[in-house]
Amino acid sequence: MNKDQKNLLDDVALIILLFASFSNMPLAIAHGDAMEEVVVISARHHRTLDDTPLRVQILGAEELREKANMKPGDIRMMLNESTGIQVQQTSATSFNSSVRIQGLDGRYTQLLRDGLPVYAGFSGSLSLLQIAPLDLKQVEVVKGASSTLYGGGAIAGLINLVSKTPEETPETALMLNATSANGVDVSAFHSSEHDTQGVTLFASYNQGSAYEPADNGISAIPEFERFTFTPRWFYSVSDKTNLDLGLGFITEDRLGGSIEYIDGASPNDYFESNDSTRFYTRFGLAHVFDNDIELDFKSATSWFDRQLATQGYLFSGEQRSSFNELTLAGQIDQASWVMGANVTTEAFDHAQPLTGYDHTYSEHTQGVFAQYTRDLSTLFVVEAGMRVDSHSEYGNFWLPRVSLLFLPAPDITVRMGGGYGYKTPNLFVPEADERQYQDIVPIDSSEYIAEKSRGLNFDINYRVEFAESWSLTSNLLLFYTEIDDALNVTEQDSGQFVFTQQSGATKASGAELNLIFGFGEIRYFLGYTYVDASEEIDTGDQDLALVSQHRVNNVLVWEREDNFRVGLEAYYFSSQRRTGDVNGESYWIYGVMTEKKIGETVTAFLNFENFTDTRQTRFENINTGTLQNPQFRDVYAPLDGFVINGGFRIQW
Numbered sequence: 001m002n003k004d005q006k007n008l009l010d011d012v013a014l015i016i017l018l019f020a021s022f023s024n025m026p027l028a029i030a031h032g033d034a035m036e037e038v039v040v041i042s043a044r045h046h047r048t049l050d051d052t053p054l055r056v057q058i059l060g061a062e063e064l065r066e067k068a069n070m071k072p073g074d075i076r077m078m079l080n081e082s083t084g085i086q087v088q089q090t091s092a093t094s095f096n097s098s099v100r101i102q103g104l105d106g107r108y109t110q111l112l113r114d115g116l117p118v119y120a121g122f123s124g125s126l127s128l129l130q131i132a133p134l135d136l137k138q139v140e141v142v143k144g145a146s147s148t149l150y151g152g153g154a155i156a157g158l159i160n161l162v163s164k165t166p167e168e169t170p171e172t173a174l175m176l177n178a179t180s181a182n183g184v185d186v187s188a189f190h191s192s193e194h195d196t197q198g199v200t201l202f203a204s205y206n207q208g209s210a211y212e213p214a215d216n217g218i219s220a221i222p223e224f225e226r227f228t229f230t231p232r233w234f235y236s237v238s239d240k241t242n243l244d245l246g247l248g249f250i251t252e253d254r255l256g257g258s259i260e261y262i263d264g265a266s267p268n269d270y271f272e273s274n275d276s277t278r279f280y281t282r283f284g285l286a287h288v289f290d291n292d293i294e295l296d297f298k299s300a301t302s303w304f305d306r307q308l309a310t311q312g313y314l315f316s317g318e319q320r321s322s323f324n325e326l327t328l329a330g331q332i333d334q335a336s337w338v339m340g341a342n343v344t345t346e347a348f349d350h351a352q353p354l355t356g357y358d359h360t361y362s363e364h365t366q367g368v369f370a371q372y373t374r375d376l377s378t379l380f381v382v383e384a385g386m387r388v389d390s391h392s393e394y395g396n397f398w399l400p401r402v403s404l405l406f407l408p409a410p411d412i413t414v415r416m417g418g419g420y421g422y423k424t425p426n427l428f429v430p431e432a433d434e435r436q437y438q439d440i441v442p443i444d445s446s447e448y449i450a451e452k453s454r455g456l457n458f459d460i461n462y463r464v465e466f467a468e469s470w471s472l473t474s475n476l477l478l479f480y481t482e483i484d485d486a487l488n489v490t491e492q493d494s495g496q497f498v499f500t501q502q503s504g505a506t507k508a509s510g511a512e513l514n515l516i517f518g519f520g521e522i523r524y525f526l527g528y529t530y531v532d533a534s535e536e537i538d539t540g541d542q543d544l545a546l547v548s549q550h551r552v553n554n555v556l557v558w559e560r561e562d563n564f565r566v567g568l569e570a571y572y573f574s575s576q577r578r579t580g581d582v583n584g585e586s587y588w589i590y591g592v593m594t595e596k597k598i599g600e601t602v603t604a605f606l607n608f609e610n611f612t613d614t615r616q617t618r619f620e621n622i623n624t625g626t627l628q629n630p631q632f633r634d635v636y637a638p639l640d641g642f643v644i645n646g647g648f649r650i651q652w
Helices: 003-022 061-070 076-080 121-127 430-434
Strands: 056-059 085-089 097-101 109-113 136-143 157-163 171-179 183-194 197-208 223-229 232-236 241-257 271-288 294-310 313-332 335-351 361-375 380-391 395-409 412-423 451-465 470-484 487-491 497-501 506-519 522-537 540-543 550-560 564-573 587-598 602-609 643-651
Touching: 061 076, 061 136, 061 587, 061 602, 061 643, 076 085, 097 109, 097 121, 121 271, 121 294, 121 313, 121 335, 121 430, 380 412, 430 487
Parallel strands: 109 157
Antiparallel strands: 056 136, 085 097, 136 157, 171 183, 171 643, 183 197, 197 223, 197 232, 223 241, 232 241, 241 271, 271 294, 294 313, 313 335, 335 361, 361 380, 380 395, 395 412, 412 451, 451 470, 470 506, 487 497, 506 522, 522 540, 522 550, 550 564, 564 587, 587 602, 602 643
16 A cells, blocks of 8 residues: 555544544534633724624633743744644744644744734744743634735735733733753743723743754754743723824744754754844823713734744845724714724835845735624524725725624524635745745736635534533534635746736635533543635646645543643644645644642643654654755654643742
């Protein structure tokens, strides 16, 4: 039996097993009393998760705490272990990564902080590695075209990181963590309010030495040192007017490549260094008029400097961006509405470009949008929205969206919706980052048009209680997205790389299934993702590279409140196509997480991640060249292997 036959049988067996298990279970997720009342920030209204027509996946405080214990330094693991989301590593030596939603390339996902776009562009491949989760209240994931709500770039969806804000009870948290992969993490958070003022303070220090589990002379985890500081001040001017002001500062030095180069022993070996500094400001003003109409103004500016160096080559520059938005929102009887306008600017100054390779650019976008949500009856809620964007280089875009919520029974929720999206051509895509932007011909806006998309989704949620302590919560999502004029990076005979636009469409369709089974102190989470992502080429449809068609998430947790938690995890990834190489192996990743509360304020944790040491370097050589001139294969599986981490979380 050859490898392809084996992978096919593995996939078929998984599907049969899953559907055999689900054949007697209702396919649907939690509604009503299945979860706390959660206000969805990303939906741009004040409705709760249960009564908004837009399908939003919430990672709440409990899940964030669990993943923070396992990976306190960044949010990479937290996203990668969610159904429908796959984190793709874009560098074999420096851990740079992008996030795919439903199989689509990372450039189609918008990453936001409290609705503000401060992580895009040149910083994109580092952003997942530079966000520590201790100060997050929740993470909201909207899958499918979301450009109507947040403008260009949200074709596959958006991830909105919602920060903690001051509450009546002050909160202080300190997290200390160490890993067997030579890493150390220290994070601290404080929030409090007094009379009319409040404050949140977050700081973290993350450091690691180069880690080489494969004994191949190449770093699986680079040497790095990072410092983060994000203070925020809140002021209640009156009962009807509030403002907040915040800053963000992140600086990091990251060096990967040959271990001997990192140690200073072989100066001619390959290396990849990323030295970056990010600084952003944010301002918010909210006022409620006497007629209960709310005015909201948001503003953010961002400055990002990065120097990316390899042997004999340096790509560096400064990216400056700004975002200003004014909205009005209100409610009339059974309807709520919001309308607004925003202006986004982005500029990149390429430092010391080579002749013919100057990537300096400047662009801006003005947009207006409106959204109307109405309860048609106790069974139906409809939501319609429209955005019109005007881009300085690529013209105007009309972006309608509609969603419908159907509530046929107290424990059943049905959502369906669709919308349009767009993405303007830009240098900073994962394909270019993999090449360190070397030999890539600059984009001439007169020669390209924007990528445009349309998407549909349908999901059904259901919760049933079998007995006093038995419950099943389920969700089934079906999705389809089609993109026209998709942009690819193509190598020419001259050795240059140019952006080309596909004549055929890029399509992604599939399904996500989530089940949560509860019995007393035991909970079992099962997630399955099926993705059929392809692009039309001259010879027919071709699967997109580095996409697992089948993924399975299993988590079994035994938790006694305010005492302990023990969990077992198992994640399956099916074989992935690679460009110019054989398909990758299918694989499983297993983990154990433990947590014990000590007294009222201290929690100790110890985790065994990937304890079967699943690594791509156990399947094959990641480098087919030499340490002086490496030729790296596409990364589709973990490179760091088995890692133990442990530490303490102190909260009061």
